Amino acid sequence: MKKSVLIGTLTVAGLAAGIAAAGTLDDVKARGKLNCGVTTGLVGFAAPDANGEWSGFDVAVCRAVAAAVLNDPTAVEFIPTTGKTRFTALASGEIDMLARNTTWTFSRDVDLKFDFIGINYYDGQGFMVPKALGVSSAKELDGATVCIQTGTTTELNLADFFRANNISYEPVPIETNAEGQQQYLAGACDTYTTDASGLAATRATFESPGDHVLLPEIISKEPLGPLVRHGDNEWGDVVRWTVNALVAAEELGVTSANIEEMSGNTNNPEVARLLGTEGTLGEMMGLDAGWAKAAISAGGNYGEIFSKNIGEDTPIGLARGLNALWTDGGLLYTPPFR
Amino acid sequence: MTILTDPPRESFRLSMLLYDTRYRSVTMQVIALAVLVFAFWYLGSNVGTNLREQGLDISFDFLGNPAGYDINQTLIPYTSQSTNLQAAWVGIINTLLVAFLACITATVLGVLAGVLRLSKNWLVRKLMSVYVEIFRNIPLLIWILIIFTIMTVSMPAPNAFRGETPSSTMFMDAFAFTNRGVYIPAPIWGPGSMVVVATFIASIIGVFAYRRYATKLLFDTGRLLPMLWPSFAIFFVPTILMFFVMGSPIGLDYPELKGFNFKGGIQIGAPLIALWFALSVYTGAFIAENVRAGIQAVSRGQSEAAAALGLRSGRVMSLVVLPQALRVIIPPLISQYLNITKNSSLAILVGYADITGTLGGITLNQTGRAIECVVLLMAFYLTISLTISMVMNVYNNATKLKER
Numbered sequence: 001m002k003k004s005v006l007i008g009t010l011t012v013a014g015l016a017a018g019i020a021a022a023g024t025l026d027d028v029k030a031r032g033k034l035n036c037g038v039t040t041g042l043v044g045f046a047a048p049d050a051n052g053e054w055s056g057f058d059v060a061v062c063r064a065v066a067a068a069v070l071n072d073p074t075a076v077e078f079i080p081t082t083g084k085t086r087f088t089a090l091a092s093g094e095i096d097m098l099a100r101n102t103t104w105t106f107s108r109d110v111d112l113k114f115d116f117i118g119i120n121y122y123d124g125q126g127f128m129v130p131k132a133l134g135v136s137s138a139k140e141l142d143g144a145t146v147c148i149q150t151g152t153t154t155e156l157n158l159a160d161f162f163r164a165n166n167i168s169y170e171p172v173p174i175e176t177n178a179e180g181q182q183q184y185l186a187g188a189c190d191t192y193t194t195d196a197s198g199l200a201a202t203r204a205t206f207e208s209p210g211d212h213v214l215l216p217e218i219i220s221k222e223p224l225g226p227l228v229r230h231g232d233n234e235w236g237d238v239v240r241w242t243v244n245a246l247v248a249a250e251e252l253g254v255t256s257a258n259i260e261e262m263s264g265n266t267n268n269p270e271v272a273r274l275l276g277t278e279g280t281l282g283e284m285m286g287l288d289a290g291w292a293k294a295a296i297s298a299g300g301n302y303g304e305i306f307s308k309n310i311g312e313d314t315p316i317g318l319a320r321g322l323n324a325l326w327t328d329g330g331l332l333y334t335p336p337f338r
Numbered sequence: 339m340t341i342l343t344d345p346p347r348e349s350f351r352l353s354m355l356l357y358d359t360r361y362r363s364v365t366m367q368v369i370a371l372a373v374l375v376f377a378f379w380y381l382g383s384n385v386g387t388n389l390r391e392q393g394l395d396i397s398f399d400f401l402g403n404p405a406g407y408d409i410n411q412t413l414i415p416y417t418s419q420s421t422n423l424q425a426a427w428v429g430i431i432n433t434l435l436v437a438f439l440a441c442i443t444a445t446v447l448g449v450l451a452g453v454l455r456l457s458k459n460w461l462v463r464k465l466m467s468v469y470v471e472i473f474r475n476i477p478l479l480i481w482i483l484i485i486f487t488i489m490t491v492s493m494p495a496p497n498a499f500r501g502e503t504p505s506s507t508m509f510m511d512a513f514a515f516t517n518r519g520v521y522i523p524a525p526i527w528g529p530g531s532m533v534v535v536a537t538f539i540a541s542i543i544g545v546f547a548y549r550r551y552a553t554k555l556l557f558d559t560g561r562l563l564p565m566l567w568p569s570f571a572i573f574f575v576p577t578i579l580m581f582f583v584m585g586s587p588i589g590l591d592y593p594e595l596k597g598f599n600f601k602g603g604i605q606i607g608a609p610l611i612a613l614w615f616a617l618s619v620y621t622g623a624f625i626a627e628n629v630r631a632g633i634q635a636v637s638r639g640q641s642e643a644a645a646a647l648g649l650r651s652g653r654v655m656s657l658v659v660l661p662q663a664l665r666v667i668i669p670p671l672i673s674q675y676l677n678i679t680k681n682s683s684l685a686i687l688v689g690y691a692d693i694t695g696t697l698g699g700i701t702l703n704q705t706g707r708a709i710e711c712v713v714l715l716m717a718f719y720l721t722i723s724l725t726i727s728m729v730m731n732v733y734n735n736a737t738k739l740k741e742r
Contacts, residue, residue, distance in 0.1 A: 084703050112706040133497070133598075143597040145518055150689075151703035156406040159418035170599065171408045172518075173689040173700070182487075187495030188517045188608070190598045 024096050024228070024235035025069065025286060033075050036062035037095035040080040040176050044201040044309050044316040045101055054078045057309040058099040061120060061226055061243060064295040065097065068242045068287060073298035082175055083151035087112055090229060097239055099226040101195060103153045113230035117240035120225050120302075122322040122331055124218035125154050126196035128203060131211050133190060138217035142167035147180045147189035149173075154194050157220040177202060191215075195222050197310065197318055204315035238285055244334040245292040248274055249301035251325055251334065256300040263293055274337045281337060292337075302332065385709065400705040401426070407700050409691045411607050422701045429696030430718065436610060436692065437679040437722075440617035444678060445671070447618055448625025453655065455630050466626070473623035478681055481620050486612035486688040493517040493608075499595050512592055514600050519607040521593035521600040528587035537580040544572045609690035613682065621678050628670045632663035665738045672730040676723050683719075693718055 028034050038046035038058055046056040054062075054076075063073040081089050081100060090098045091113070101123070102108075104116040127146075129135045138161070148155050150173040162169050172189045174180045181202055184192040192199065196218060203209045226243065228236050249255070252271050254262050263275040272278035276289035283289065299305050306323065310316045324330025355365045389395060401423040408418050412428050413435065455466040473481070494506040496516050508514045514521040552563040581588065593603030636659050644658040645651075685692040686699055693715065702711040 084699065087703075087706060088708060107706070141598075143599055143601070145599060150686075150695075150700055155700065156704065159406055159408045162408075163418060169408070171410050173410070173686075173691070173695065175686065183490060186490045186517060187497065188490045 024232050025238055028069055028096055028235075032070060033077050034062060034066040034069065034097070035077045035079055035095045036065070037079050037081045037086055037089050037098040037100055038062065039100050040082055040178070042101070042177050042198060042201055043205050044314065045197070046078070046099070048078075055309070057121070057305060058101060058226075060299040060305040060309065061099040061246075062097070063298045064246055065239055065242045067294040067298035068245075068291040069238060071288065071290070071294050073294075083149050084175070087114070090114065090227065093229075096235070097226055097228050101198065101224045102227060103195075104223045104225055104227075105153060108227075114227045115230050115233075115236045116225050116227045117236055118225050118243050119223040119331075120243055121197060121223075123195040123197050123222040123224050125157050125193060125220040125222055126199050126218055127191045127193045127215040128184070128199045128212055129191045129215060131213050135191075135215065138215045138219065139165055139167070141169060141191060143169070144190040145170045145172055145188070147172045147174055147183050147192045149177065149180060149194055150175065152194070153220070153222065158193055161219040181205070195224070197224075197316075200318055201310065201316045204317070209315075234286065238287065241285065242292070242295050245274060245295055245337075246302040246305065247325070247332050247334045248337055249292075249296045250303040250332075251327065254296060254301060255304060256297055259293060259296055270337055279338075389709075396710060397707075398710055400701075400707050400710070403705075405701060406704065409696060410689070411610065411691055422697070422705070425701060426693065426697040426714070429691060429693035432690065432696075433679070433682055433685075433692040433694075434722075436613055436617070436685070436690065437682050439614050440621065440678045440682070441675050443614070443618035444621040444625055444674065447622030448674075449629050451622060451626035452629025452633065455626060456633060470623045470626050473620050474627070478616065478620045479684055479687065482613060482616040482684055482687050485616045486608070489608050489612055490517045496595060496599055499600075508593075512590070514593055514595075516600070517608060518599065519605050519609075519611060521603045521605050523590040523592050524602065524604040526589040526591050528589060530584040530587040533584055534577060534580050534588060538577045541572050541574075541576045544576075545569050548572055607690070609685070609688040612688045613685055613690050617678050617681060621674050621681075624677075625671060625674050628667050628674070629663070631670075632665075632667035633659055635666045636662045661737075665734075668730070668734045668737060672727055672734070675726050675730060679722055679726060680719060 036059075038054065038056075041047045042056070044056055046054060046058040048054050059078065062076045062078065066076045067073040079089065079095050081095070081098070086098055086100055086102065087108070089095050101121065103123075104119060108114055109116055127138050127141070129141075135141065141162075146158060146169050148158055148171050155171075155173075158169075158171070172183060174183060177194070177198065180192055180194070183189055185206070192202070194202075196214060199214055203212050203214070206212060226239055228239055248270075249259075252268065252274065254271060254274070259275070262271055263277055266272055266275075266277075269278060273281055275293045276282055276291065280289070282291045285291070288294075300308065303325075306320065307313060310318045312319060320328070320330060322331050324332065326333040355361045386396075402421050404419050405422045405425040406418055407425070409416060409425065409428055411432055413431050414424075414428060416424055416428050451466050451469060454462050455470065457463050457466075493516055496514075496518065498504060498506040499508065499514065499516075512523050548568060549565065552565060556562055591602045593600040593605075595601075640658055640662065641654050644654040649657065682692055683694040683698075686695050689695075697718075698711055698715045702708055705711075
């Protein structure tokens with residue numbers, strides 16, 4: 001009698017454990033909050049303001065997903081991660097998704113068992129040097145001391161670049177962007193290297209940004225995008241199509257300003273499907289019909305998010321470049337919503 | 339007539355394992371061992387199952403793959419094309435280097451501060467108390483950060499040495515103190531330099547031999563030979579003579595500002611200096627307390643008796659008090675050496691490439707092999723700690739009170 005009770009308990013516990021491991025989407029809904037991994041602070045991409053409110057380009061992705069799933073863009077717990085802790089945090093389930101300018105690479109996708117759900121920023125690794133140094137090309141950096149965030153793809157690219165050009169350098173490994181900035185400004189390293197967008201964001205926070213230049217060489221491809229754990233395809237779909245919805249919204253001319261009007265009357269069937277007035281796209285993913293509408297309302301479409309956080313009108317001042325829509329000569333292109 | 343017989347031999351029953359004191363302790367140990375083995379087996383199989391579910395496996399193949407990253411302080415040959423294993427070796431050697439240096443300086447600092455804390459001079463005594471209390475009560479992590487930040491912010495960058503009227507100049511044209519580290523001249527080994535080195539090693543042996551002879555003479559005949567100046571003479575004179583006899587075969591390679599950095603000479607990186615210094619002053623404060631405790635454990639009568647013999651206070655300390663205090667000082671000193679070695683893993687704060695930085699940091703990160711790397715790290719620190727402990731315990735056995 002006792003034995004059977006014990007076995008019964010074990011079975012129930014085992015089933016419960018199996019269910020709990022299955023669906024991140026259900027977990028997030030049950031919790032009422034999205035755990036989103038971001039950087040420890042990179043202005044424009046993800047940084048808390050004086051009131052502790054997180055904002056930025058990566059943060060907007062988190063908020064859009066939270067809006068799509070929970071219909072509340074503020075239902076996000078932002079969990080700061082460093083280059084070293086981010087993957088462990090995701091693999092262990094501490095965070096539901098990682099939106100932290102993370103480069104999509106083969107080994108991270110295949111060997112570390114993550115799913116990159118797309119690319120929301122096309123970037124490349126660059127160098128920043130003080131103007132006073134008089135360097136105009138990265139190839140003149142022979143013998144330089146280079147500040148580099150450890151545990152990133154940039155660390156490997158850097159070694160490859162200097163080796164390929166047969167010049168030497170001395171790495172100064174640092175843990176966070178803030179530390180790198182401090183070391184660079186104190187002159188403990190001659191140049192700071194990371195993704196060009198990150199350099200622009202960092203430079204924007206300097207007292208006199210004009211004293212520092214970004215060198216023309218872009219030494220790598222850094223496709224940045226959000227990622228989720230491998231094997232939970234339902235959750236992967238939710239994040240993937242939320243990001244796609246932001247891009248599609250820009251393509252279809254849906255903005256946070258006209259979204260109410262567009263969802264009321266539109267003769268474009270794709271807009272109707274996207275905003276849930278036609279078809280059952282939301283239902284297929286286990287979400288409300290208005291999931292995409294909520295996601296777009298959270299911070300606007302992709303173009304709005306870009307120009308609000310890192311665009312040319314912000315201190316960071318990044319041009320759209322490769323990140324323009326495919327119709328404008330950029331690389332952004334989403335599969336159709338049907 | 340009665341026949342004495344042995345009491346009936348009690349046959350072994352299972353319950354005796356628990357109720358008989360002869361067997362109980364063994365039973366308990368066997369049970370404890372079984373529980374321990376089960377616990378480890380459970381944890382291990384749990385990890386294995388979870389990894390398999392995520393499609394991951396335990397494999398050490400990554401150690402043979404190219405590391406792909408560069409390291410700023412490599413005492414053995416290393417390039418970004420070397421293997422992860424080679425990177426781990428670089429880290430191990432860097433760890434051992436900083437731990438070794440810090441153990442020496444912390445001991446010197448600790449013994450000085452500990453002795454001076456008992457000084458009769460009020461100012462010296464109080465200064466040492468302030469040092470001990472401040473460093474002991476603020477975490478090491480903060481000391482490392484403070485020292486490194488002060489170094490990078492207050493020292494001049496190499497480009498301050500450039501131009502017609504540089505804002506900084508090199509000390510004696512040979513030493514450059516910058517926020518990237520200290521650059522010192524490096525020796526150039528010319529032909530015949532080995533003879534000079536051999537002479538130098540021979541004179542070190544000579545110093546020990548002389549001191550041994552002098553001690554023996556003192557014990558046998560009571561005649562006290564001078565110790566200090568002959569030691570110095572044996573240490574320096576033959577080497578210097580040989581240096582000129584061989585025609586100055588050892589030259590110096592001076593650091594020179596070339597391009598972005600100083601080139602030539604030996605660079606002692608800022609991370610190494612910061613970590614070394616922080617570990618030394620922090621642990622030195624703890625060692626000072628051990629030394630003070632050891633000295634105070636020696637009965638007052640000992641130093642009074644020594645003073646009654648007419649010994650001066652310095653000799654009382656070095657000949658009577660310290661040798662007796664050592665047996666109180668050494669056991670906790672072993673712990674401090676272990677602490678230094680383990681605390682050196684905070685190196686990542688200042689970007690020093692120790693084993694935690696290479697194997698447990700960059701390699702772990704780039705390969706994603708967290709469990710394997712951490713297991714190797716644990717094995718390394720365990721081996722090192724047990725080795726230090728063993729060596730120091732041998733020394734402890736040599737110095738402890740001989741009981742006959």
